[in-house]
Every structure is written in C-alpha cells, then in structure tokens.
Amino acid sequence: MPELPEVEVLVRHLAPLLTGRRIQTVEVRRVKSVRPATPRAFARRLAGARCLGVSRRGKYLVFELTAGRDRRPFRLLGHLGMTGRMYFQPRGAPLPKHAAVVFRMGGRAFIYEDPRYFGRLTLDLRPLAELGPEPLDRTYTAGHFRTALQRSSQPVKVKLLDQSCVAGIGNIYASEALFRARIAPHRRARSLDAAEVRRLWRAIRGVLREAIARGSTVPLNWAGQGHRDGLFYYGSAADAARYAVERLRVYDRAGEPCRRCGSAIVRIVQAARSTFYCPNCQRP
DNA sequence: CACCATGTTCCTTG
C-alpha cells in the first residue's frame, strides 16, 4: 500500500479537484471493496452528497461529505491496501479491469481501482480510533515515541509497522528510517536507549517529510498502469529513472552497495515481511 | 512454475 507520504501526496492532489463537487451517481462493482458491504446502502448514502474536503489520517484518506436536508456532515474513509489508486478517468478511456467503485462527478468518472482488493471504502470510522499519533504532527514528541516503544519486546522494525504505535509507516519507510537512524532492525523496541529513540524519532519524521517533498515535485501519472516502476507509487515508467535515483537508501536494494559505506545491503525476513539494512552502518 | 509484492485482520499459540 501506499504509505503515509503517498497518501499525503494523493490527498493534496485530490482535495482541490473534489472539494465542492457533488457525487451524482455511485456504482459499486466489487462488493468486497465497500462497507457497509451492501452496495445499495453504500450508494444510497453517497449518491447526491457533496464533498467538503479531503484529508489524511495515517494511511487513510478521509472524505468530508454532506448530504440530505439536514446537511449534516459525515465521513467516508478510504484505504488503498497494497494496490489501490484513485483518479479521474481520462476522457474516453475504458474502465480499468479492477475498477472497484465508480463515482460520477461533474460529468466525469472518478475511479477507485484496486487489483488485489485489499483496500476499502468505508463509512465505518472505527479504524481511526485504533491509530497511534501522526508522526509529522507538531505536537508529536520523542517522549511519545519512547512511551510507545517501552513495553514492546518486538524487533523495532516490526514495531514500526504497528499503526497503534505511530500511524502511517509501512514496510518501505520502516527500513528507511532505521537506516537513517543507524539502528539495526532486529533490536528489541524496548532495548533502545533515549538517544537512539530520539534518533529514530527524528529519522522517521525526516524520511516521511522528504518523501512527501519528493512526491510533490515528481510529475505523477495518476491513472498510470503498473505498480512497480520504482517511482514513488504513481509515476510513469518513462520518467522513473530520472526521479528514482537515490530516492531509497536500503529498501529493495539487497546486494547493492550502501550509499554511505559501500557494504552490501542485506535482506532479512521479519514477521513475514522483508527488511533491508546495512550490516555495517546498522550494527546491533 | 516459483517467488515476491508499498497492508490489515483474524486465528492460534504461549
């Protein structure tokens, strides 16, 4: 799935396009992709609603909507899973194979597409309550982070993927943040001393902020096909090489030289997910 | 064919 930076860039892209627009019709093509899982109830709630704004919480997109006589605002949550995308369909383009939901807005089709169907559009807001703090929030301190790590005997890399610890970090940026903080991924979360916690806290914020800045400067092809072009998530293959250089320091670079010391980057498996790190820069 | 994939949830085990 797109992680926090990808979702943030998408939200910034969508907010001005959707705000003020009315949803004319809703077509649910994959029942699994919506909740409530009855397409009728889902569509009835959303058809005719107006979008008041789009924001992000962790990896969730939050759509502020209003509808009906009372104009009472309500929210729709979007989670892109591993392969979800949202975009206005280019005029005349055929509906993609895995279009899960199609909204008609302003005479155009707004598509929620998801080949693996791990993502969701949901009116159930309970997932938000489970999320930990926003890592980029001004009020988020190293002290908060330390408290969250204190009682965990999990490897710190695995703990970073726990959305109740900090919201928004995924498999790519977990490895990237640990490299930046020069902390070995196998370390138990509670074994980090205060200085290490602070380094990792800074690294997380730095890595996420830079990724957002990078994503904001790349010419993104929102409706593009193909998911592993090495560029942010949405990029077009033609431009990928130019922008992908040095974007990631360790993720998916097993066997390649560390950009800091030249040692070969190592891949290990933790909690059934790949972790990448430099055995020299990140010593236990 | 085999293996891998930016995520979450549910079940089992300790």
Place this chain on the structure above:
DNA sequence: CCAAGGAACATGGT
C-alpha cells in the same frame, strides 16, 4: 487478558 507469529485475502510482475 496480552503479545507474538503466521495464514489468509487476490492479482500481477519478474
């Protein structure tokens, strides 16, 4: 009760 590990979900790329 909790923490931790693993399977399951579904499709596509290499």
